[in-house]
Structures are given as structure tokens and as C-alpha cells.
Amino acid sequence: MLSNLTKTLALVVAVALLGGCATSKEKLLPHGDNTMMDIWNQNAGDGAIGGAGQVARRQLLDARQSLRRPLTDADVQAAPAEQMRYTRTARNEIHRQFLRLPNPDLVMYVYPHLAGTDPVPVPGYTTVFPLYQRVQYAMPGERVEDY
Template identity: 55%
Template sequence: MNLKLVVMVFAGALLVSGCSTSKEEMLPAGDHSMLELWNGAEGGGSTARQAAAARESLRRPLTGSERQVDAQGDRSYSRTQEREITQQFPRLPNPDMVMYLYPHLAGGNTPVPGYSTVFPFYSQTQYAMPGERTEAL
């Protein structure tokens, strides 16, 4: 019992000691302010503005097909009335029953070809209320 208490106290002290560092010890401020760093006081390397200018010089204009794909991609994110309604009021699943009739003879000797027909389980389309779960549980 006494050994468990000592181990628990030691573990608690170890956990609490992880919070004993200071902000200055973990993230020293340095010699420059943010404005000086932005304006290039870092020295040695290229500044953010120089890097942005270098990236801009490497860019090429979009081709016609790339522009068209980009415009279609932008439209896919736009809000439309149809998307708003279908997102807020999704359709509830309405499973279908498929019935297949095998080829047979009707009335003794009149051939009837095989065919299938579909019956929805519900006669009307049902919609979920806003916030109602529609996925299977």
C-alpha cells in the first residue's frame, strides 16, 4: 500500500513538472521585432518578399483548357437553390422491390416473355427534416 502511494506521488510530480517551463525558455523572442523580420532584418537568407517575387516569376499563365476546368471547379462550389434545398431537406431512402417474371405460357399455349418490373416501397417521396439523420445507423 505504501509503495503504491509513493509511485502515485512520483508519477503526479513527474506529470506536473512538465508544465514548469517558461515561454521564454521554450520560444525565445530573439533580437528583432516582427516588422524588422518582415523588412529583412533576419540577414543571411532571402526575405518573404523576395521569395514571393521569385515564385511569381516562375508562374506561367493558364491555358484555355485549364481556365475552363478551373471555372467549372469554381461553379461546383457555388451555392444554388437546388443544392441548398437538397442539403437542408435530403430525400429519405425509398427502396425499390424488383420483381422478375420468368417466361411462361399464359392460357395454356400463349407464350409470355420474361420481364422485370420495379415497385417503390413508398408511394410518395419522403424528405428528412433539417438536422434529421438520413444515413443508416
């Protein structure tokens, strides 16, 4: 019983595979006189051939129109101030947009010791060095005051 089912399943798979190879290339990918630019123009709405281009053009215009909105009086009045924020002037040229993050100094005491191949006494001393090796900057709008 199991071997009959296996044979039948194998036969169905073989017929399906051979049936897929029976399609001709010309039937699957027909050649025509249109170039890719012609096909693009027809479907994008710029072509004069057929009505499909006009439908696509109308749909494109409708989609654009739905995204547009008229400017209100408040938008028109706020536009110069909004544009000035992005304009470089002598006043805002020196404004630092990326502020430096705090880099506290660490104080270290070095105890008296002997140094070198010929042990030479070195007296104790205090030294100061920054906590971070590099200068770190904050992103615009990031909090930089003392925590």
C-alpha cells in the first residue's frame, strides 16, 4: 500500500516537473517592438498609446493631491523665523551646537619610589589627568548641565 502511494506521488512530481519545462520561451517572455522606456512611459502616464497611461497619470495626480495641503496664515508668518534657524549668520556662527561633555580631572598621588635600571629615588608627587582620554561631545539638545 505504501509503495503504491510513493510511486503515485513520484509520478505526479515527475509530470509536474516535465510540464514546467514544456512552456516555450516566446510564450513566457514575448518580444515586441517596445523598448523599456516605451513601457515605462505608457505605465507611468507619459505615453500617448492606450488609455492605461492616462489612468496611471490620473492616479498619480490624485495621490499627490491627497498629500498636499494649503498653507495657513500661521504657516506663512512662521516661515521666515523657521528658515532663520537654518541660516548661518555671524551671531549664530559662534554658537556651539555640539557642547562638550564634562571631563572631570582626576588627582593622583604617586608615592616615593625607585625608578630606572639604576634605582634612582623619585620623591612623591601629585599629578592631574582627565577621566576620559578624548573630548566627548553632546548631541544637539542633549542635557549637558551638571547632574
